[in-house]
Amino acid sequence: MEEHLATMHEKLRHELPNFFLKIPDYSIYAPDVEFQCQHLHLHTRGRAMYAVAVALCRALAWGYFASLRLELLALTRHPEDWSLRARWRLTGLPLHLLLLRWYRRDKRTLLRSYDALSTFFLNSGGLIRCHRVDKLMPAPTAVPEPKKLLVASALAAALAPP
Template sequence: MEEHLAVMHEKLRHELPNFFLKIPDYGLYSQDVEFINHLLHLHTRGRPMYQLAVALCKALAWGYFASLRLEVLALTRHPEDWSVRARWRLTGVPLHLLLLCFYRRDKRQLLRSYDAFSTFFLNSQGLIRCHRVDKLMPAPTAVPEAKKLLVAAAVAVAVADPAPALRLLLRPEATSGDT
């Protein structure tokens, strides 16, 4: 079983980075593969249904992102439960932002990333018997230096001039001779 785990780890290391660019090798999966996708609340059993579910996930991802890229952040073997776990990141420009900001030359500020976690459980033949996808969450994005400077300047102005808006609303106090 250790050998099956090592072989599957190596195959997934080559297969996963191109997941959205080419058709996956469905020979790595057993005929009764179970797909549990907690993101879309999707649960299928059998290779044909798995292929359909993967095609649906790809279509949704390409429908949301332009220039989609999958990056494998970590790929580890776990002999205690005969699984290979992958932490990965989807990166791309959402189509709605691309349509709204088509005039920008530098589209790097429009990039969005989402991190997720997949677990591939193996059967006794060394094929994937279950693929589980968990926790898709936005990846932390680095704030550009110009924005940091702008925020720092806004904070400095707010601290230096307390309650500037209140001065506009308050009337000057009446003099003591107006009684």
């Protein structure tokens, strides 16, 4: 089972970053794969329904974001329950912000990020039997450098002796 975990770890490490850019490889999933998305209250069973659910999630994401990027933060193996856990971040420019702030040249301040945790459970054949998406939540946005400099100078001026 350890070699199944290692093989699937490598496949997911290459597959997940391109999840929203190209069609996923459904051959790594069992025919009776179960998909649970707590955020969308979605629960499906079977590879065909999994493909439909993934297409729905991809369409929702592309409908909300004008540009979209998925980065894999961590992918860990857990041999005690034959699972792989992936922490990932979805970063993009919301379409409504792009339409309202189209005149801005630097759109980095408009980017929004969402962190999520996915758990992939393997069956005895080394295929994914269950994919569960948990804890989809907004990620803290980074403060741009000019604002940091402005805050630091205001704080220094306030703390300086008269």
